[in-house]
Amino acid sequence: MRHVWRSWPGRLGIVLVGVLLASAVVSLVWTPYDAKRVDPTQRWRPISWSHPFGTDGAGKDLLSQVLAGARTTLAVALLTVLLAAVIGLTLGILSAISPRLVGESIAHLIDVLIALPTLILALVFVAALGGSVWTVSLAIGVGSGVVLARVVRAEVSRVLTQDYILTAASSGSSTWRTVWRHIVPNIAPTVIVQLSLIAALAVLAEAALSYLGLTPVSTPSWGRMLGTLQETITVHPGALVFPGLAVVAATLGFNLLGDGVREAVDPRLRGRAATASPVFSSVVDQIEDPAVVPVTGGAGE
Amino acid sequence: MSLLSVEDLTVEIGGRRVVDGVSFDVAERGRLGVIGESGSGKTMTALAIVGLAPDAATVSGRVRLDGSDLLGRDDRGYAVLRGSRIAVVFQDPRTALNPVMRVGRQISEPLRLHRGLRRRDAAAAAVDLCDRVELPDPERIARAYPHQLSGGQRQRVGIAMALACRPELLIADEPTTALDVTVQAEVMALLSQLVVEDGTALLFISHDLALVSGVVDDVLVMRDGGIVERGPVAAVTADPGHTYTRQLLDAARRTSLPAEEEVG
Numbered sequence: 001m002r003h004v005w006r007s008w009p010g011r012l013g014i015v016l017v018g019v020l021l022a023s024a025v026v027s028l029v030w031t032p033y034d035a036k037r038v039d040p041t042q043r044w045r046p047i048s049w050s051h052p053f054g055t056d057g058a059g060k061d062l063l064s065q066v067l068a069g070a071r072t073t074l075a076v077a078l079l080t081v082l083l084a085a086v087i088g089l090t091l092g093i094l095s096a097i098s099p100r101l102v103g104e105s106i107a108h109l110i111d112v113l114i115a116l117p118t119l120i121l122a123l124v125f126v127a128a129l130g131g132s133v134w135t136v137s138l139a140i141g142v143g144s145g146v147v148l149a150r151v152v153r154a155e156v157s158r159v160l161t162q163d164y165i166l167t168a169a170s171s172g173s174s175t176w177r178t179v180w181r182h183i184v185p186n187i188a189p190t191v192i193v194q195l196s197l198i199a200a201l202a203v204l205a206e207a208a209l210s211y212l213g214l215t216p217v218s219t220p221s222w223g224r225m226l227g228t229l230q231e232t233i234t235v236h237p238g239a240l241v242f243p244g245l246a247v248v249a250a251t252l253g254f255n256l257l258g259d260g261v262r263e264a265v266d267p268r269l270r271g272r273a274a275t276a277s278p279v280f281s282s283v284v285d286q287i288e289d290p291a292v293v294p295v296t297g298g299a300g301e
Numbered sequence: 302m303s304l305l306s307v308e309d310l311t312v313e314i315g316g317r318r319v320v321d322g323v324s325f326d327v328a329e330r331g332r333l334g335v336i337g338e339s340g341s342g343k344t345m346t347a348l349a350i351v352g353l354a355p356d357a358a359t360v361s362g363r364v365r366l367d368g369s370d371l372l373g374r375d376d377r378g379y380a381v382l383r384g385s386r387i388a389v390v391f392q393d394p395r396t397a398l399n400p401v402m403r404v405g406r407q408i409s410e411p412l413r414l415h416r417g418l419r420r421r422d423a424a425a426a427a428v429d430l431c432d433r434v435e436l437p438d439p440e441r442i443a444r445a446y447p448h449q450l451s452g453g454q455r456q457r458v459g460i461a462m463a464l465a466c467r468p469e470l471l472i473a474d475e476p477t478t479a480l481d482v483t484v485q486a487e488v489m490a491l492l493s494q495l496v497v498e499d500g501t502a503l504l505f506i507s508h509d510l511a512l513v514s515g516v517v518d519d520v521l522v523m524r525d526g527g528i529v530e531r532g533p534v535a536a537v538t539a540d541p542g543h544t545y546t547r548q549l550l551d552a553a554r555r556t557s558l559p560a561e562e563e564v565g
Contacts, residue, residue: 100356163396169353170391171411171462172384175376181410185401267401267446 003264010260016253023070031064035220044236053242057232062239066246068220073203073250076137080202081195083141084148092152093179096160110149118143122209131215140205144198151194155187189262196258200251207247222247304329304502305470310362312345312354319345321526327470332503334513334534336549337523343506347472351387352379384411388463392475394455398447404458405443411465430461435491453484464495471496472504489516511553514538522546
């Protein structure tokens with residue numbers, strides 16, 4: 001964490017994700033108003049001390065709704081990342097270190113699964129299983145997990161050709177120990193960047209699905225807020241600002257955090273952060289690193 | 302009985318015989334040099350002995366360490382030997398160390414694996430080993446990452462790691478080729494000193510007959526996967542029997558002579 005704080009994309013990422021985390025935790029015990037309370041006397045209130053983010057057409061407090069929505073966003077992001085990491089690392093590592101026939105079968109399976117667009121997969125899951133935080137995470141997690149698997153396979157194959165893997169084997173390290181101690185740490189920077197992109201993708205996908213009304217009304221959600229509020233965008237555009245900013249901040253936060261962690265994990269990059277152009281390094285890395293390009297799968301736009 | 306005995310070792314990759322029926326023995330505390338140009342199969346011989354030949358390779362023949370067979374063992378069967386009884390120092394110290402792991406942890410990895418040392422004891426042992434390979438400021442180096450060390454220092458780390466468990470046999474695969482000449486001499490001196498101190502048998506692989514002659518007793522000359530000449534190092538250098546050996550010697554003289562003239 002100390003190393004992450006040192007670079008400034010990392011610092012901004014920690015702050016933004018920290019705010020998200022704090023909002024989610026705070027909303028569990030306290031929100032200024034009940035996020036679901038309809039108050040006909042308080043419709044379309046502008047920003048004020050009693051309603052810092054204003055109110056919507058039903059008189060519900062927007063700050064309370066944004067705080068409660070942070071919970072959903074965070075839950076989806078974490079679940080998705082966890083699922084994607086498990087699927088991506090397991091399939092990717094297995095396909096790279098298994099004997100050729102098995103490995104290539106797994107690789108082909110990955111390619112077939114990648115062909116399914118993530119957001120369509122999410123719609124199918126929602127239709128089949130009903131909309132919920134779990135379904136959204138499951139869909140995005142599986143969808144981006146297989147994409148991650150392909151990146152992991154390529155990265156592990158690269159690391160396997162390195163002499164230090166031979167050195168580890170010649171020191172008596174078994175295959176699984178070598179995977180854990182030598183391969184995983186060396187692919188970690190790439191995986192972390194991918195996972196941060198997946199977290200950001202999950203935030204957007206959850207917003208998109210609830211914007212479309214595919215998640216239950218009882219779950220507070222930024223996407224649902226935006227969906228409802230956009231109906232009156234010409235009359236009350238100001239009400240959309242804060243939920244919109246929340247989505248942007250969460251997405252940006254995960255991206256920057258991933259960037260910061262990547263630099264902290266790789267000892268060769270430590271201390272370089274101050275000299276690189278920090279704001280754009282996240283974007284530039286995505287462009288420069290060919291492994292990152294195929295990740296989006298068209299979701300979230 | 303000899304410590305390592307290799308009989309009719311053959312390695313085929315994609316139908317091509319890169320090692321073709323090689324047989325030799327290394328006695329306990331014996332020091333054998335394997336000489337040959339690149340592509341002569343000398344590295345593949347070494348990798349096949351420790352079971353690290355690439356997956357695409359078919360290895361046949363017989364390799365015995367202290368009488369027990371090595372070929373055909375599974376991953377685990379080899380893992381218990383590697384690093385504890387047979388250790389390897391690789392050619393390029395720039396790539397032979399894990400870039401994201403502290404040097405001390407890498408040096409002590411064989412000790413943790415084979416001697417079951419705890420993390421703290423292993424860390425202390427790593428510092429001792431750094432000291433043993435004459436690395437300056439061992440405490441600091443044990444905490445460093447490979448990219449913070451010079452090529453010579455990294456190769457010393459490689460040697461420290463290989464000798465951590467005091468193996469019976471050390472295979473050194475061109476350990477000084479990637480280093481510059483002065484560092485080369487220091488590393489060679491260190492290696493031969495440590496091998497003698499520990500009573501470790503040495504299989505030294507190189508293309509440089511002159512370099513090898515200082516550390517080994519006997520040499521094998523390999524070409525195109527086969528052995529063309531073998532014998533005590535003094536005899537081979539004084540009176541090479543095979544034209545190829547003569548060529549290697551001439552090549553070594555040609556590259557070293559002008560340097561001597563400059564010095565004189």
